[in-house]
Amino acid sequence: MATYSCRSREELRMEAKKLMERYENLRHENLKLDMSRGKPSKLQLDLVSDMLTVLTDPAECIIDGEDSRNYGNLAGLQCAREYWADVLGCKPSETFVGGNASLHLMHSLISWGYTHGLKDSPKPWCKEEKIKFLCPSPGYDRHFRITESFGFELITVPMTPWGPDMDIVEELVQDPSVKGIWCVPKYSNPQGYTYSDQTVDRFANLKPAAPDFVIMWDNAYCVHEFEGEFEPFRDIISLCAQAGRPNMVYEFASTSKITFPGAGISVMASSEENIAYMQKLISAQTISYDKINQLRHVKYLKDREHTCQLMKRHAEIMAPKFHLVLKILRKQLTNKGIAHWHHPNGGYFVCVAAMPGTAKRTLELCAKAGVKLTEAGATFPYGVDPLDSFIRIAPSLPPIEELEKAMHVFCTSLRLAALEKYLGLTLI
C-alpha cells in the first residue's frame, strides 16, 4: 500500500472507516492497560527471589573487619565499591555507593550544586543570575524535572542515532551560564540509542566555558541488553581525566532494573577529587546508606560477568515483549509515512516518532480505549514536544497478551490520528 500522503481522499476515508470500526471493537473490550513507565514485570521480580535469602547469617554481615549492620562508612562497603567499579569499568576509589535510587544521587548532586556549588564552582548556583542546562531530547522526564524544579532554563538539544548532536552541544557550552547536560549514553531513554565512540570522545573533550560544567552521565542501562551479548562501553571517567578535565563528569547507575526496583543499590562515580568533595558534603546529610543491602547485592550479583548472566534471564522475559511491540509496529505502521522508530538492543523503551502534530491525539485515543502511555511531550523539557511527535512505549510491565492488545490500540489510534490530520476531520 502507498503512504497516506500518496492516497486519494477516498482511499483515506475507506482506511478511516475500517480503523474506526476496529477502534470501536477494541474500545468495547474495556481494557485497562498501562505502558506508561519502565517498570519491571512480576516475572522479573520473581527472577531474583534469592535476594531475600542471600544474607541470613549475622556472622556474614561482618566483612573486611567491618560490621555492615552498624553506622559508618559513608562511601559504602569496599566490596560494593569494587562491584560497581567492575560493572562501570572505573576504579573503586572513584565510586560512592548510595541507597535504593540513583535518581536520589543525581538530585542530591544538582541540589548541592545549587546550595553549595560543585567542586570547581566559583559560587553556589543559587547565587548565579541564570543557570542553563542542556537536555538532549527526547530524553528522560525525571532528569529534566530535577533541573526544572531548581528553576534552571532547560535547553533542548536534538538527539541523533549516535547521541546528542555534538555540534550543537559544543557550541552551547561556550555560554558560561550553561552548567551541565543530561545523558543516558547506553540505550538512551526513550529511543534506545547508544552513543557512538566519537560522541563519547567529543563529550570527554568538551571545553565548556563554565569551570563547573557537569556531564550527568546516567548509565542506567549499562548491562541491560535484551538482544545479543553485553556490549562493552567506554569509561567516561578515565576519558575525561585523559582529556584534562577529570572533574567534569559524574556517572550514575543502579540495580533497580537488575534486582528489585524499589530496593536496589545505586552508585555515583567520578574523579577521586570529586568523590572526596561530595563525601564531605554528604557527611552533613547521612552517616551512611544501607550497607546490609549493599552486602546482599554483592553476595548475589558478585561481579559484572555474573550480573550479565542474570541480565540474560531478564532478557528472556523482555525480548519477546520488544519483539512483539516491534512486530506490531512493523505490521501496522510500515510504509504509511506516518511513523518511524528505532529497534533497540537494550534498555526499557521503544520510541515512536509519529507524524508531527499527532502524538497527543494518538495518546488521547489510546486513553479513551483504556491504554495508558507516557504523556505526550514528557520526553521534552517542560513537557512540551514542539513537533508533537514522540511517543514513548514501555513494554516491560504488562503480560504479553495484554501488551498485544495495547499495541493494537496504539497503532489503530496512531493511524486514526494521522488520518484525522490528512482528512481535516475529527473521526472519534
Added chain:
Amino acid sequence: MATYSCRSREELRMEAKKLMERYENLRHENLKLDMSRGKPSKLQLDLVSDMLTVLTDPAECIIDGEDSRNYGNLAGLQCAREYWADVLGCKPSETFVGGNASLHLMHSLISWGYTHGLKDSPKPWCKEEKIKFLCPSPGYDRHFRITESFGFELITVPMTPWGPDMDIVEELVQDPSVKGIWCVPKYSNPQGYTYSDQTVDRFANLKPAAPDFVIMWDNAYCVHEFEGEFEPFRDIISLCAQAGRPNMVYEFASTSKITFPGAGISVMASSEENIAYMQKLISAQTISYDKINQLRHVKYLKDREHTCQLMKRHAEIMAPKFHLVLKILRKQLTNKGIAHWHHPNGGYFVCVAAMPGTAKRTLELCAKAGVKLTEAGATFPYGVDPLDSFIRIAPSLPPIEELEKAMHVFCTSLRLAALEKYLGLTLI
C-alpha cells in the same frame, strides 16, 4: 572529703600526686577505647538477627495489593505508615516513611526550605538575606551541622532539665529571620532530659514571627528507655494543630537504635498539608524509598507495644553500662565540686558538666591515655562550648570491661584537669 575549692594547696598537691600516678598507670595499659558516638554494640545488633530472615518468601512481598519490590508509593507502605503512627501517636496520613536515616529526612527538609521554601514560606530561604536557627545546647552536633552547612546563623538556647529555656525561645522567635529550632524532646542528646508537659505546651503554642518557622522535633529516643517502663509522650503534631499552627512542626524518628543502625527505616511526621507539600517536592528526588525494608521492619516490630518488648532487651544490655558509668562518676567525682551530671532513664548518653574551662583539657588527657570521647564543644553551635564545660559520654559501644577502664581514665583526667586549674600548673 571537701570540695576542691575548700582544700588547701597542699591537699590539692597530694591529690594531684595520687592522680598523676594513677593516670600514668592507666596510660601504660596502652588502651584504645572509643566512647565518641552513640553506636549500638555488637550484642545489640545480634539481638535483632531475625530481621535477616523475617521476609524470605516473595509472595509475602505483596501486601495490600501492592508489590513492595517494585517502584512506587512515595510516602511508604500503608502498613509502615500505620506502624509509625502507632509509635509516635499520630495518624498514618501524617507520616512519610523514609530510608535508613532520619538525618537524611531532616537534611532534605532544611535543604528544601533553602532551595524551594517550606509550605508557608514567603520565598525560598536562599533568597532571604539572613536565616537564624535556634540550637538548644548542649545538643546534637549533626543537627547543628546541617543548619551551619547552609550558612544559617546558629543561636544557642540554654537547656534546662525541663527542656530548652522557653522564656528565651519565646523571645527569640519574635525575630522573623529565626526560621526554626532543633529539638530532641525525649532523652535529649546529650543530657538525657525529657521535655516537661509545660515545655511541650509552650512549643505547641509558640507564635513565631516567621510564618514558616519550623520545629525540628527529632524524637530519636521515642521508645528508648533503658530504665523502667515506656514513658508515654504527647503528640506534638496534634498539639500544634489544636493551637492553630498545624504546619509548624516536623517530627522525625527511626529504627536505627531499634534494629540495625545502618539499615533501618525512618519517618517524617507532620500535618497532612505539610506531608502533601513535601511529597510533591520529594517526587522530583526519588520514586520511593526501600519498601522491602519497610515491610521487613513492620513484620519484625509489629507495633509500638511489640517494639517496646524488644527495647526491654536492648535495655538489658544498655542499663548495666549506664549504671557502671554513673557509679564510677558518683564514686570518683561526687562532692568535689568539679562536675555534675543527670541520671537519664533513656537515650544514649550521659553528659558531664565539668568545671568551666576544663572540658578540652580533660579530653586531651583522655586521648593521651587512649580513650576517645566526643570532641569537646561538639554539642554546641560551631563546635564551641563557651564555658568549655560539657562532655558527652557514649557508653553503648564498648564492652563493659572496656567501659570501666575508659571511665577510670575519664574521671582521673577530669580531676587532673580541675587540679591544674586550681593549682595553676600543667601536671601532665
